[in-house]
Amino acid sequence: MDKFLIVDGSNLFFQMFFGMPARIVNGEGKAIQGTLGFVGALLKIIRKVEPTHILAVFDGEHENSRCEIDADYKANRIDYSMVNEKENPFSQLPDVYKALDYMGINYIETTNCEADDIIASYALSFCDNSDIIICSFDSDFFQLISEHVSVLRYRGKNTMLCSSQHIIEKYGIYPNQYAYFKSLVGDTADNIKGAEKIGIKTAASLLRTFGTLENIICNAEDIDKPSIKKSIIENTERIRKNYELIRLEKKQLLPYDKCDLEFINTSKTTTEVLKGIGIK
Structure with missing residues (x-):
């Protein structure tokens, strides 16, 4: 059976950007810690999962329809348009996209919904004929777990693959x-x-x-x-x-067919990827 890795790109990127021990710059003084962390983590996840298909999904900058249900929804989030470039994770996002292109991994930036909705739609569309691994620390994805859907919470050596049994035992x-x-x-x-x-x-x-x-x-x-x-x-x-x-449902149009998301693992290193996109 195929293994379809769906990466909550924004979740992993923010985790790496803020989880790195310090601001890291390249020889030209350009901050690269978020890109470095994201690429390194993703390569480790790929080695662990050995997927046949991969998609990364990122939240775009647009109105959130859930705010029409509740105006307080995510009102506690930082407005990064007011944050200076050195401390702003979005300043490094273009390099993350370049890295994904270099690795041959397709990605989506949402335009009218949340990344969660796209991820759920893919997972529920293909779980009958693929093992789906959702990489995210967002616990909302626990509701999608089933015989063929699991949630991978990346944390280096403490990475956990959450199955139905995990939810039953924990909650x-x-x-x-x-x-x-x-x-x-x-x-x-x-x-x-x-x-x-x-x-x-x-x-x-x-x-x-x-x-x-x-x-x-x-x-x-x-x-x-x-x-x-x-x-x-x-x-x-x-x-x-x-x-x-x-709640997450299968209701979004899928920008890529599954056949477009096939992944050929070329065993690149983090350094090779960063050199390949010209920032190392």
Whole structure:
């Protein structure tokens, strides 16, 4: 079976840009730490996964339709248009794109949706005939995990490949319940507020009892603990809105056919790639 590696490009790039120990410049004084980190990490991921197909997906600069659902969605994110070039990760993004071109890896920069939506659409479109590995630290992708979909969280020697068993053991729920779970507890990373009094243990217990978010809402009167019953009833609108923000579906057009994403591993090193694009 094919192995299709889908890289959450923005997630990996930001992880590397801010995770490098210091600002690194080349002989011309150009900052390259983000590009260096991204290329090095991606090559290690490729060696680990040995994919037959690869796609990298990046978030473009455009209006976010989820903000129409909730104006506070991701309102806590930094506005990098106000950040000077030396500290701005986007100043190195063109070199990352050059590196991907050099390695023969196709990429997408979104124009009307989030990277998550494109990644989900690819994963759900091809999981019947491919093993899908989503490389990202965004836990929203846990809801997509299935027999043929896993989530790789890259962290050097501590890299973890998350399967259904990981979700069951860590949260006490199934992957297809994860979007319900986050709708209840919220997500500080995306500025999504959960329901009061409902933490991870309570959310998992509710889902084990009622199965789905709608079943929890519709059967709130049957919840034993008064404070939890009250929270569900009072936060019904918020919980449903959260689910609209968090759920991922197969609804985006796919810019590339799968056959366009075949990958030939030429075993290049990070230094070779950076030299190849003229920044080393």
